[in-house]
Amino acid sequence: MTRTQSRRRARERVATVLIAVPLTLGALACALPFVWMVANSVKTRSEAVSYPPHLLPSRWTFAAYAKLFTELDFSRYTLNTVALVAIGLVGLLLTAMAGYGFAKFPGRALGWGFFAVLLTMMIPAQVTMIPTYLVVNAAGLTNNLVGIALPTLVSAFGVFLFRQFMITIPDSLLEAARIDGASELRIFFAIALPVSRPILIVQGLLTVIASWNSFLWPLILSSSQRTYTLSVGLSLLNKQITTDPTVQMAGAALMTLPIIVLFFLAQRHIVAGFTMSGIK
Amino acid sequence: MLVAIFGLMPILVAAGVSFTDLDIGGLAHPETVRVVGAANYVQLAGDPEFWSAFALTAGYVVVGVPLITVLALAVATGLNRSDGRFYRLLRTLYFLPAVTALVAISVIWKYMFNGQFGLFNWLLDLVGLPAVNWLSDPGSAQIAVGLVAVWRAIGLNSIILLAALQGVPAEQLEAAALDGAGPVRRYLHVVLPQIRFALGFVVMTTLIGWLQFFDEPFVLTDGGPVGATTSLSLFLFKRGFRLNEFGYASAGSIVLLVTIAAVTLIQLRLRRAHD
Numbered sequence: 001m002t003r004t005q006s007r008r009r010a011r012e013r014v015a016t017v018l019i020a021v022p023l024t025l026g027a028l029a030c031a032l033p034f035v036w037m038v039a040n041s042v043k044t045r046s047e048a049v050s051y052p053p054h055l056l057p058s059r060w061t062f063a064a065y066a067k068l069f070t071e072l073d074f075s076r077y078t079l080n081t082v083a084l085v086a087i088g089l090v091g092l093l094l095t096a097m098a099g100y101g102f103a104k105f106p107g108r109a110l111g112w113g114f115f116a117v118l119l120t121m122m123i124p125a126q127v128t129m130i131p132t133y134l135v136v137n138a139a140g141l142t143n144n145l146v147g148i149a150l151p152t153l154v155s156a157f158g159v160f161l162f163r164q165f166m167i168t169i170p171d172s173l174l175e176a177a178r179i180d181g182a183s184e185l186r187i188f189f190a191i192a193l194p195v196s197r198p199i200l201i202v203q204g205l206l207t208v209i210a211s212w213n214s215f216l217w218p219l220i221l222s223s224s225q226r227t228y229t230l231s232v233g234l235s236l237l238n239k240q241i242t243t244d245p246t247v248q249m250a251g252a253a254l255m256t257l258p259i260i261v262l263f264f265l266a267q268r269h270i271v272a273g274f275t276m277s278g279i280k
Numbered sequence: 281m282l283v284a285i286f287g288l289m290p291i292l293v294a295a296g297v298s299f300t301d302l303d304i305g306g307l308a309h310p311e312t313v314r315v316v317g318a319a320n321y322v323q324l325a326g327d328p329e330f331w332s333a334f335a336l337t338a339g340y341v342v343v344g345v346p347l348i349t350v351l352a353l354a355v356a357t358g359l360n361r362s363d364g365r366f367y368r369l370l371r372t373l374y375f376l377p378a379v380t381a382l383v384a385i386s387v388i389w390k391y392m393f394n395g396q397f398g399l400f401n402w403l404l405d406l407v408g409l410p411a412v413n414w415l416s417d418p419g420s421a422q423i424a425v426g427l428v429a430v431w432r433a434i435g436l437n438s439i440i441l442l443a444a445l446q447g448v449p450a451e452q453l454e455a456a457a458l459d460g461a462g463p464v465r466r467y468l469h470v471v472l473p474q475i476r477f478a479l480g481f482v483v484m485t486t487l488i489g490w491l492q493f494f495d496e497p498f499v500l501t502d503g504g505p506v507g508a509t510t511s512l513s514l515f516l517f518k519r520g521f522r523l524n525e526f527g528y529a530s531a532g533s534i535v536l537l538v539t540i541a542a543v544t545l546i547q548l549r550l551r552r553a554h555d
Contacts, residue, residue, distance in 0.1 A: 016362050023358040025375035033374060033388045036399060049397045130520045131532055213381035222523065231383045245391050252384035263379050267372050270439065
């Protein structure tokens with residue numbers, strides 16, 4: 001390595017460190033609300049509403065978390081939310097099938113179908129909310145977890161991504177399987193799905209995150225405790241902010257931390273998935 | 281099929297409903313629903329609440345789109361600098377707001393905005409500024425709601441731009457450097473043109489996002505105080521689901537849909553002309 005080269009390397013390294021300073025400040029600003037949330041969920045009530053506020057609790061207590069499960073019905077909400085996520089994953093499989101269909105069985109009807117799928121991507125949720133409610137209501141699915149999951153079961157964007165990816169699977173591979181006597185369903189599960197693993201991971205993550213977080217729709221559809229999800233339960237707590245912020249922070253943490261952990265583990269796949277999906 | 285049922289059909293239903301006086305009573309007794317023609321649209325044109333919601337939404341678009349695009353680009357450019365462990369941690373921190381549940385976000389921010397024991401007033405106090413009634417004063421509520429929206433939007437847009445930046449070939453940058461182009465010129469003439477598509481995507485989705493602005497005012501202020509943060513989508517939601525004026529709200533939805541389609545088309549046209 002020549003001297004100019006090594007000097008340039010050194011200068012680059014200094015620049016990397018210098019850039020890290022404002023970036024870190026920005027990141028801390030982004031993360032501050034979460035730190036605040038966790039810190040206040042383990043404070044005593046009197047400390048949480050005292051002024052001036054302290055970032056760290058002087059005495060740690062998990063009473064707020066206990067309250068969620070004993071005095072409130074958060075175990076049921078959690079179960080409902082997990083069930084919603086499970087239904088969402090079934091939807092993911094249907095999305096993949098639709099993408100496969102559009103990618104590998106082109107025809108005029110399917111061409112128009114795909115155009116229709118793209119069209120739905122542009123429409124705001126608020127436009128479709130009332131009619132969707134009318135449809136779900138007519139099907140008798142209000143106040144029902146299936147009704148809550150159904151409208152977002154298959155996303156147009158997901159179908160689009162799967163199609164873009166599966167179109168690259170060589171036809172000869174599918175032909176060979178067909179000649180060997182494999183059924184269409186078997187071909188899908190044994191060839192198309194494994195090949196699309198990266199996109200499956202990303203879409204799966206997004207599906208889990210979206211079902212876990214979904215709020216407005218469950219709120220509109222559920223009218224009894226039986227079908228409340230975590231988000232709905234938390235929003236009811238939210239109406240009493242001055243009474244006990246520690247319980248609310250504990251509820252928020254319960255909702256947030258699983259997603260944070262999941263996201264931290266999967267972060268690499270998500271960036272990679274975006275690179276692959278062609279949005280660049 | 282599902283997409284058709286829950287994506288396309290609602291638009292047609294909404295368009296149809298927008299010409300009727302459908303309400304919650306009409307839902308139970310369809311025979312009482314009357315076709316009122318364009319009356320809903322006429323009423324909409326003369327409704328000051330609709331226009332104030334429209335103006336507010338437009339204001340958020342004008343300020344919010346450039347702000348989010350520039351911030352997300354700055355963050356993505358910085359993050360693209362290194363792939364080290366520390367930078368990966370920073371990435372996660374930036375993306376966190378984007379993947380966190382809206383309800384949890386509203387709980388946390390309401391607490392921080394709280395006038396008595398909130399974090400923000402304490403910070404203002406530290407630098408000697410007077411306390412602000414964040415969510416109960418019309419002007420500051422508009423800022424507060426927008427602030428949370430920007431905070432949430434940076435993460436996702438940075439991921440998209442970061443993915444694009446990582447696709448810029450290193451050879452081209454080296455070649456430009458050999459030709460004597462400084463860092464600024466390299467960025468403007470090599471990097472930016474390469475990520476043009478992603479940048480356009482971000483601008484477009486951010487634009488549509490602000491036009492559909494709903495979540496933050498809904499959970500933080502419910503459109504108040506005195507309607508100061510009632511965006512277009514929130515206005516429609518309230519008329520439809522709180523006042524049960526399905527017909528009237530559907531007419532508004534169609535106006536929103538047409539606006540979004542028009543803005544999208546203009547943008548696509550501009551971009552094609554630009555290329």
